[in-house]
Amino acid sequence: MTQDIFVLIEHLRGTIADISYIMLAAAREVAKGTGGNVTAVLLGKDAQGLARTLSADRVLYADHPALAEFTSEAYQLTLAKLIEERSPRAFLFGHTTIGADVAGGLSAKLNLPLVSSCVKFTSDTKFVSQICGGKIMAEGDLPSPTALVTMVPGGYKVEQGQAVQAPAIETFTPPALDSLRVTLKKYIEPEAGDVDIAKEQFLVSVGRGIQIKDNIEMAKELAAALGAQVSASRPVVDQGWLPTSRLVGKSGKRVKPKVYLALGISGAPEHVEGMGESDVIIAVNTDPNAPIFNVAKYGTTIDLLELVPALTEKAKQAA
Ligand SMILES: Cc1cc2nc3c(=O)[nH]c(=O)nc-3n(C[C@H](O)[C@H](O)[C@H](O)COP(=O)(O)OP(=O)(O)OC[C@H]3O[C@@H](n4cnc5c(N)ncnc54)[C@H](O)[C@@H]3O)c2cc1C
CATH class of the missing domain: 3.40.50.1220 (TPP-binding domain)
Incomplete structure (x- = not known):
């Protein structure tokens, strides 16, 4: 097991979701406690350019046509392999449609503990999570050996996770992704309402x-x-x-x-x-x-x- 903190970078149509930067800031905080590195995990097709704004010690990047758009199955297969090979101390996901889907699936698949709706970390690897829709704040120790965590905004600012200098990129090879049961056929823009x-x-x-x-x-x-x-x-x-x-x-x-x-x-x-x-x-x-x-x-x-x-x-x- 390493002491590194991994963060799944969410992006859609060339734009990184703010929650990714918030998680990088959170990862920096918890990495102080573990003594590990902050690693951004970026999946996509020809998407390396997105890495330059990420405040991370390094970016692990997997490039594959099946990762061009998010599908839960392709992400889960790729990340399961990565976790088994690298054993991070924690892996942070947004408490978003994508993050909650992938983290929940990985927790079941790899039998790893999942901390949900985390807002903040303390430097001694304790987490603070919102439960009951935010009415109760729960504090606990980050479970071992590898904790999966979904994060909500509120504890860190987007700017804290944005890089001044582009981080180093290391590529990694995803598993075979040629017989996926779900693939994206078409992206449909939501209908514009009266006011955007x-x-x-x-x-x-x-x-x-x-x-x-x-x-x-x-x-x-x-x-x-x-x-x-x-x-x-x-x-x-x-x-x-x-x-x-x-x-x-x-x-x-x-x-x-x-x-x-x-x-x-x-x-x-x-x-x-x-x-x-x-x-x-x-x-x-x-x-x-x-x-x-x-x-x-x-x-x-x-x-x-x-x-x-x-x-x-x-x-x-x-x-
Ligand atoms: C899968 C899923 C997706 C969801 N997606 C969304 C989403 O996109 N957007 C969303 O908003 N919710 C979403 N929800 C619902 C969400 O969980 C909450 O139920 C919802 O946001 C609560 O709305 P609310 O704050 O208006 O109502 P409540 O939680 O009922 O809060 C009402 C608030 O008003 C206050 N209040 C009452 N009277 C007064 C008064 N006279 N003056 C001042 N304050 C008063 C109360 O103290 C209370 O805090 C989703 C839930 C699920 C499970």
Whole structure:
């Protein structure tokens, strides 16, 4: 077993997902405790160029046509072989659709322990994880011999995992990938909605705390007064109060506005996955222990039904 910390780099259509940089920053922290190196693991086809922004001691790169686009089977086969050959001390994955899929499969296949929804590490190889949708923080020792970990945003900044200098690349050979049961036939762009919230700089986002459909109007008025757009958490969209094009999170859009005003949103990992990298997050939530406050820069426990009309008034006066 080595003391190295491996990180699976997630990328889509030539862009590295922010969670990859966050994990590299986390890996640096835990590597201080183990005394090992930080190794970025990049899978793709002609994708070496993506390695240059990764803050890692080295990049292990596998190049294969079957790895050009993500499929769980090809990733699992490749990473299982890599883990068996190199025995890292820990392997970090995003707590994302891709990461949770691959890490869960590898845990079962290789009989390795899996730590889920990790936010942070301490330098003595302890992890801090969110459980029950972020309502409880659990601390534990990183299990041996090789711990698989899925990570949520919140504990580290993207910039901490970005390189000033391109890291060294070492290639490795994937296993035979010619009889996969699942292959990607076509990439279908999601249908553009009325507004592309992923491109907006100011979002007023509503959650279940808005309570009834009629109150959505209140949020729309505030957004109009602030020059913002309205987005939402899943319960609001599931109830048909706003269209799916406005959904933020794991099953919706990943947004990164300058300001994200979260009204009555608890901050479940599936929601934070889509907005955790906003420049400034402001949370309005009557529950002082709501996990949204873990990622918010500013927050208040004032009832949103009182705050929103008052704020709209102020914004109109200031305009
Ligand atoms: C596979 C999967 C995918 C998912 N994908 C997504 C996704 O893409 N996006 C997403 O958002 N969720 C997603 N979810 C659901 C997610 O787990 C949460 O259930 C959801 O985010 C909770 O939404 P919420 O914060 O609006 O509601 P709740 O968790 O019910 O929180 C409501 C909050 O409002 C506060 N509140 C209540 N009244 C007031 C008031 N008057 N003033 C101020 N605050 C108030 C409460 O304190 C509470 O914290 C997914 C779940 C799964 C399993």
